[in-house]
Amino acid sequence: MIRRSQGFLSQIYAATDFACIQLVFLFSWWLKFRSGWIDFEPSLPVENYALWSVIYALIVIGIGYLSSFYTPKRKKRFSYELFTIIQIYTISLFVLLSLLFIFKELNLSRSYLLMFLVNSILLVSFYxxxxxxxxxxLRRKGFNKQFILILGAGTxxxxxxxxxxxHPELGYEVVGFLDDYHENHEPGFESYSSIIGRVDELESVLNSELVDEVIIALPLTAHSKYGRIINTCEKAGVKTLIIPDYFDFLPSKPYFDNFAGMxxxxxxxxxxxxxxxxxFKRLFDIxxxxxxxxxxxxxxxLIAIGIKLTSPGPVIFKQERVGLNRRHFMMYKFRSMKVQSDNSSDTKWTTENDPRKTKLGTFLRKTSLDELPQFFNVLFGHMSVVGPRPERPFFVDQFKEEIPKYMVKHHIRPGITGWAQSNxxxxDTSIEDRIQxxxxxxxxxxxLFDIRIIWKTIINGFINKNAY
Incomplete structure (x- = not known):
């Protein structure tokens, strides 16, 4: 019953949202003007506020329908729904403010509108x-199920x-499999739903079984059958989803793009x-x-004076690193070693008791103070405050052959600190783990993820036991 009445349920959702907004209006009105907690008299009668509350609710519902907010979200997490609620209700408030300006209704309390927005988001999100x-x-108990047919009984x-x-909470039940090469599952998979026919029998199965969605899980060699399968499903009014045979090569969040109309x-x-x-990231960096x-x-x-007094050579050490889009740049650090040839510094790791380090340099490296000049790299646009740490070209050439997906880190600007470093x-730690x-x-x-990394870096402290 529920499964066949999704359009009706969408209307119920919209009506409930409308009712919630009106309840919030009454509560916010009482809180602002009648509770006594905020000593303020309304400059307009309650009828004016009630009218604009109804208009706001209609705007919310209109934008909700336009943004597909009232479509089924069985597969979506609540975090997605929460983010959508915040977007829709905030945008709707800006539309309302525009209407208030156009109709010269400028005496509505701005603090009331803010309170109204926050309370609306909280109540709607809660329900x-x-x-x-x-x-x-309910779905775990077997109610509100949707039925799936899987094409392909292979891997x-x-x-x-x-x-x-x-994930039984999603409420899906597999009707069975269709496969051209197997009549029964291989040993070890007997508990799976039965293979009930061949792919060519799809139309008759859809006519005889209750199926909501067809999952195409066929190998690339069956690509020629996709067109007929999709046409058959659409003729029966059944949704079709495709699992690409090359999904092992894809990351967790691939998405469709459009290029030259394709x-x-x-x-x-x-x-x-x-x-x-x-x-916004660049603005924050600056x-x-x-x-x-x-x-x-x-x-x-003080550090510059200390370096100058304790060892001969320049205060700033410049070293070539690989950054955004594999472009090279010179990264700045306070010099922590004796002056050496560029070839030596670019191709050798620093060891725990490295004789090249100065006494002050050892302290600077342990406390990460040698990296303070990198904030100038951030200003110049070579780096970001947060991002993957940049590496020397010699080691980049080495790691890209040894570590899968190593070069993915160069899709964004490198950073002074990063998610790996904050953890x-x-x-001297695993390069493979860092790349993950x-x-x-x-x-x-x-x-907010950047803020979290910066805060975590500060809380964990700048002392690095692995820094040599």
């Missing part, structure tokens, strides 16, 4: 979470079936490919590095 949690419990199909069975699978979703994300330079300027001067992977952390950061970047 959506309770609803999602309740639906998951792809079996892997999908196995993963699906790990759809392409972009094998790696990088948030910093978006201009707005790069802009502000943070300028602040850091100003705050640490007395320390920078203790600094100095770097790739996770690249694929999951957010502004």
């Amino acid at each position: 959506r979470y309770i609803l999602k949690f309740s639906l998951k419990r 792809l199909g079996r892997n999908f079936y196995h993963n699906l069975m790990q 759809p392409l699978i972009n094998v790696r979703d990088i948030p910093l490919d978006e201009m707005r994300n790069r802009f 502000a943070f590095s300028l602040t850091a330079i100003l705050i640490t300027s007395p320390l920078l001067i 203790g992977l600094r100095g 952390y770097d790739i996770f950061y690249i694929e999951n970047w957010t502004f």
Whole structure:
């Protein structure tokens, strides 16, 4: 019943959202003007606020429908729904403010509108979470099921079936498999749903069985059958999803792109490919590095004097590193070693009791103070405050042959600190582990993630036991 009434359920969702917004209006009105906690008299009668509350609710619902907010979200996590709620309700408020300006309704309390927005988001998010949690419990008990037919009983199909069975809260039941080469599952897979026919029998199976979605898990050699399969499913009104046979090569978040009018699978979703994300990250880098330079300027001067007094040679050590898009740049550090040839410094690791280090240099490296000049690299655009640590060209050429996906780190600017470093992977630690952390950061970047890494770096301290 529920499965066949999704359109009706969407209307129920919209009606509930409308009711929630009106409840929030009453609560926010009482809190602002009648509770006595905020000593303020409304400049407009309650009827004016009620009218704009109804208009705001209609705007929310309209934008919700336009952004597919009221479509089924069985496969989506609640975090996705929460982010969408915040977006829709905030955008709707800006639309409301525009209407207030156009109709010269300028006496509405701005603090009331902010309170109204926050309370609306909180209430709607709360009831959506309770609803999602309740639906998951019902699905675990066998209610509100959707039925799936898997085409292909090979490795792809079996892997999908196995993963699906790990999530009973999604409420999916596999009707069976269709396969051209097997009548029964191989030994060890007897517990899987039965193979109920061949792929060519798809139309008759859809007519005889209750199926909501067809999962195509066929090898690339069966590519010629896809067109007929999809046409058959659409004729029966059944959704079709395709598992690519090359999914092992894809990262966790591939996405479709468009190039020259052709759809392409972009094998790696990088948030910093978006201009707005790069802009805000760069703006933060400039502000943070300028602040850091100003705050640490007395320390920078003292370290420079100390280096000059304790060993002959320049204060700043410049070394070539590989950065964004594999471009080379000169990275700045306070010199912590005796002056040596460029070839030696570019191709040798520093060891624990390295005789090239100066006494002051040993302290600077242990405390990471030798890296303070890299804030100038950030200002010049060579680096970011947060990102994968840059490496020397000699070792990049070596690691890219030895470590899978090593070069992915060069899709974004390198950083002074990173997700790997904030988790203790600094100095003489596993390069393979660092790359895994770097790739996770690249694929999951957010502004708050950067703040978290900076905070974690500060909390963990700058003393590095692995720094030689």
